[in-house]
Amino acid sequence: MATLQTLINNIDYFYEITKIPMFILNKNKIIDHYPQFFFHLPKDCFKYLINSSMTRWGKVGILSSKSDITFFIIYEEYTICFGPMLCDSLHRYQSPKEIVFFNHLIKKPSINDILKKCISFDNQKFTYIQLIYQFLFNDYLSIEDMRCILHDNKKSEAEEEVKEIIITKRDYTNKIYTYLEERKFLKYIEEGESMSARSFGINFIHSESEALSHDQLQSMKYKVVATITLMTRQVISANVPLEDAYGTSDIYIRKVDSATSSQRLNEVFMHSIIDFCALVKKNKKANYPFWIRNCIEYINQNLHKNLSLLDISNELQMNPAYISNQFKKIVGISLRDYINKRKVEEAKFLIQCTNVSLLEISTTLSFADQSHFSKVFKKYTDISPNQYKNKLKK
The missing domain is CATH 1.20.272 (Zinc Finger, Delta Prime; domain 3)
Incomplete structure (x- = not known):
């Protein structure tokens, strides 16, 4: 409960920084906590949506339409909602009727208020949800996981459209x-x-x-x-x-x-x-062998893990000693140095673009502790994470 209480205490701050409204629902799917600067939605507005429309995948659920998207994280007996966020940044919405989420409300806000208070969903917004998921479960929610959810959600409604497109394409071969x-x-x-x-x-x-x-x-x-x-x-x-x-x-x-x-x-x-x-x-790098590119891709996609040479050798199905020796010869730095440098780059990105604490960043990137994080960060930047953060504020 202490973990959930931390989120509750920071709901307004989270909305101020990210513009993503976060709602905490109780076991009856009734809103218990919400950001005070967002719309004051009916207490039971998510209840019907969750029961009728939500696609669930593990501990994550999703409601999506052509106009908006809302994520749900199931945590113990609570449900944490993120959204609604607008989907189509190319579309100029003219009326609240065009945004599916607000059609479920009896009293609809004006389109201008919606556009002021709702943000478009993109990769950065998903990063925030990943961090909350990591914070709650000490586990990683990948973009591929999200795509699985979206695919399941869209599959049935897209089938007829796909048939129509296939027929149309015959005329344009x-x-x-x-x-x-x-x-x-x-x-x-x-x-x-x-x-x-x-x-x-x-x-x-x-x-x-x-x-x-x-x-x-x-x-x-x-x-x-x-x-x-x-x-x-x-x-x-x-x-x-x-x-x-x-x-x-x-x-x-x-x-x-x-x-x-x-x-x-x-x-x-x-x-x-x-x-x-x-x-x-x-x-552009040297013409790396295919296995080196696979190795780099695996590292980049798993920076949240405590990556070891054995993990990488299992993934690539190659001899660990060969990987270690050849990686340094080809790339110019050791495998461990490469992993640490990429983790530091990711940490710098999170410090610049989010308000997540240094302790949470350290945990998210699977450093042994904050002291180890600070030591590695300073090795590759010549300053501590805290100094880097203060430097950005100036």
Whole structure:
């Protein structure tokens, strides 16, 4: 209960920092605690939604629609709700009726109030939920876990739409931008070949294909956002750090959103290609063997764990001594140094972008204790975590 009480005591602070409303429901699914600056929802407003619509996966549940998303963490006899958060950052909501969550309320707030008090869901917001989950269960909730939940939630409602799309695509067989051409474009991105990628990119967004919206500009925006998403994943596979890749993606998706003409959209798209290619060139490493790239990917996805050489050798199904010896020869630093450096980079990111305490960051990244965290952090930055945090405040 002490752990839950910590969340209760910080509900207002959590909303102030993250703009994610957090609600604590009792065993009867009635709201016990809520952020005072968010809407004062009916005490039983989640009860019906949870019973009728929530998809549950382990200790996590989700309510999602085309307009909004709410996460639930089941903790003992309590339910902790995060949301609603808006889903579609490209859509300009004009009425509360367009946002499914608020349709369940008898008294609906104005659209302006909703847009002021509700934030769009993205990877950063999911990071906050991951931290709360880690705090409650000392366990890790991955993005893949979230995708499993979303997939289960969307599967049934999407089946008819998929059938319709398949039928429609038959009429566009000769016009659709093919998978092989897409791979060629992404190969240019992975190699940092900006000029070739831009040449391909121009043909792509102006190629004839099925309309994604009745509005031509909106249809082009959807195609550009989809391509930015593909480029983001491609540069990550080329060893670009996650924060750089997703940060660039977020910047350009916002620019796409605000574009008011096809000419401006073309400019944004071309600049996104240039910047993604620049990231690849900046972070380009030697031609690492496939197993090294797998090793690095495994480390990056498991920074919350106390990673050991044995864990990695089991994952790669390779000899531990060989991994240790060859990793240092190829990458230039020892495996342990690489793991610690990545943990420190992640700690710096959390210090910069969240208000999570240094103790919680230390625990989340599986350091032995806060003293060990401070020692490792200082080894790679020359200052302590506390000094780094104070430096950012100036």
